[in-house]
Amino acid sequence: MKNSQIKIFLSLLISINWLTTGCGLFGTTEDTPTNNTENPDTSSDSEGLKLGALFPITGDLSSIGQNMPIAAQLAVDTINACGGVNGKPVTLVKEDDQTDPVAGTAAITKLTEVDKVAGVVGSFASSVSTAALDVAVRNNVMMISPGSTSPIFTDRAKKGEFNGFWARTAPPDTYQAQALAALAEKQGFKNVSTVVINNDYGVAFEGQFVNAFTTAGGNILNKDKPVRYDPKATTLDSEAAAAFANQPDAVAAVLYAETGSLLLQAAFKQGLSKGVTVLLTDGVYSEDFTKQAGKTADGTSILAGALGTVPGADGKALEEFTTLWKEKSSGKEITAFVPHTWDATVLLMLAAEASGTNTGEGIKNKIREIASGEGTEVTDPCQGMELLRKGEKINYQGASGNVDIDENGDVIGVYDVWEVNPDGSLKIIDKVLPLVSN
Known part of the structure; x- marks a missing residue:
């Protein structure tokens, strides 16, 4: 099978997978792929911020992955309820990476090249993120993982391989x-x-x-x-x-x-x-x-x-998130990496607002400033949005920790x-x- 035929087949396969498994607890906004294939970094800017979610809904890590898309959707719904990003609602497109690097690569290819997302929350398995990240970087898409903890990402970041399009809210192994x-x-x-x-x-x-x-x-x-x-x-x-x-x-x-x-x-x-x-x-x-x-x-x-x-999580932000989670998830337990998923999604949206543009490049340029800068410390994402709209700087304090992201995209935790x-x-x-x- 030729490369072009393989790509078409994978895109169709992932599209079918989305229809059967992609619906989250809080619903999604229907999205229509754009025809702009020349500059994938600008397509999201004109139609509102579009994000992707790449998690192991099936496969070896599915027991942990089930609640991750729910947390990501809750973050999007929360921001949309207080005005969205850059004046427009945020769209979240969910994909199942099946805890498999091949499936994850196909899914990230769909998210970046068909759905034209500006940022991706995920993946969880380090092996999947390793495979998917090359596709994200090539398409100028910011990727924040809530749980890929392999030190290999630090090593590659130090070599400049990611061009800043990588971060994680869980500390490395x-x-x-x-x-x-x-x-x-x-x-x-x-x-x-x-x-x-x-x-x-x-x-x-x-x-x-x-x-x-x-x-x-x-x-x-x-x-x-x-x-x-x-x-x-x-x-x-x-x-x-x-x-x-x-x-x-x-x-x-x-x-x-x-x-x-x-x-x-x-x-x-x-x-x-x-x-x-x-x-x-x-x-x-x-x-x-x-x-x-x-x-x-x-x-x-x-x-x-x-x-x-x-990785531990504590503090005021976790208490606030716990209250919201219990209210919106019908009493579901907060499982491992749910706070980290919430924070990763929130960071993408805050960075887009801070940059004034719904692009991966804009998110990349502002992610460290809003996560670990010298601005006003905020735990409420909507308060952060309000300050950013006024032109003020913020320092987001996450439910998973302070999420102070360093130059390699890493955080340190207890x-x-x-x-x-x-x-x-x-x-x-x-x-x-x-x-x-x-």
């Missing part, structure tokens, strides 16, 4: 890996093994964790033979056996939910996980994950006692420590700061 190492040290673990999903996210996290933990005096039992599992694997018995070998105090497991639950089931069935604490990350911070992992014969979660880290209860439910039990390593 450089910090979370160090936070997980700090948690391991705090728990008194001396000998730890690792097992990670074999992609950008897992391998980069592994490197940072090993460095931080060994620098602090800990021992990684399988440092010379790291266990990395295939994201497409359907059986993981040998990987589980290797990860839990040699009686570690704990196993740092950097997983995705569907495949990760298979690995931990395999360890349990082989009798390897007894007396070993599993250390988890934000990628599996979901009760759906503990349900997938399963229970013992007496109904106790096989993950009971497991500990994990997740991490919540969570634990799996015997019934499989989750609870926040502590906070931890990254353990800085050299």
Whole structure:
């Protein structure tokens, strides 16, 4: 099949996918693709700000991705209720990346080249964002992820590969890996093994964790033979056996939910996980994950006692968002990265208003100024809009944290420590700061 035929096929496929899965809880504004193919950065300017949402509604991370488009739509609805952006309503176009880089690339191609969006909220999986980001940058579209935490984005940003069209509201795994190492040290673990999903996210996290933990005096039992599992694997018995070998105090497991639950089931069935604490990350911070992992014969979660880290969120902005979320989402729980999704969407709209233009270039030029500048601190997006319309400067304080974005698009945060209860439910039990390593 020729390249042109492939592109047409993918666009049609994604369009069908949008019709079947793209409707959000709060509704969307119908959008009509423009015919301006010569300058994708100006098409949104004349018809009002158009944003895209790229999230894992299906696939390995769907248990976390379900509420993300709802949070993005809530942000858009909130801003539209107080006047929109640059005098016009904002449109949000949602796409399912299926937790798959190929599907994500097709979806971002549709969003940027057919829908002509100026900014994209997403994706969540680092592997998907890695693939999608090249398309966004090529089309001068600002991309803000609420959860792609791989350090590879920092490295590429430092090389100037993104031209400023990238940011994220969750801190990179450089910090979370160090936070997980700090948690391991705090728990008194001396000998730890690792097992990670074999992609950008897992391998980069592994490197940072090993460095931080060994620098602090800990021992990684399988440092010379790291266990990395295939994201497409359907059986993981040998990987589980290797990860839990040699009686570690704990196993740092950097997983995705569907495949990760298979690995931990395999360890349990082989009798390897007894007396070993599993250390988890934000990628599996979901009760759906503990349900997938399963229970013992007496109904106790096989993950009971497991500990994990997740980017924390606190402060006035979170309280305000929590109230709004409960009111507008029919009592849905605020799951992991929902505040980060809200903030990413709000930042795109505030930056567009600050620039006076509904383009990716305009958003890029103002994103750091409204997120971490010297203006008036605001937690209410509508208050921020009102000040910007008066020509004043703002410093948006997000529900996920201060969202102070640096020159590489990164933020630094504090991490919540969570634990799996015997019934499989989750609870926040502590906070931890990254353990800085050299």
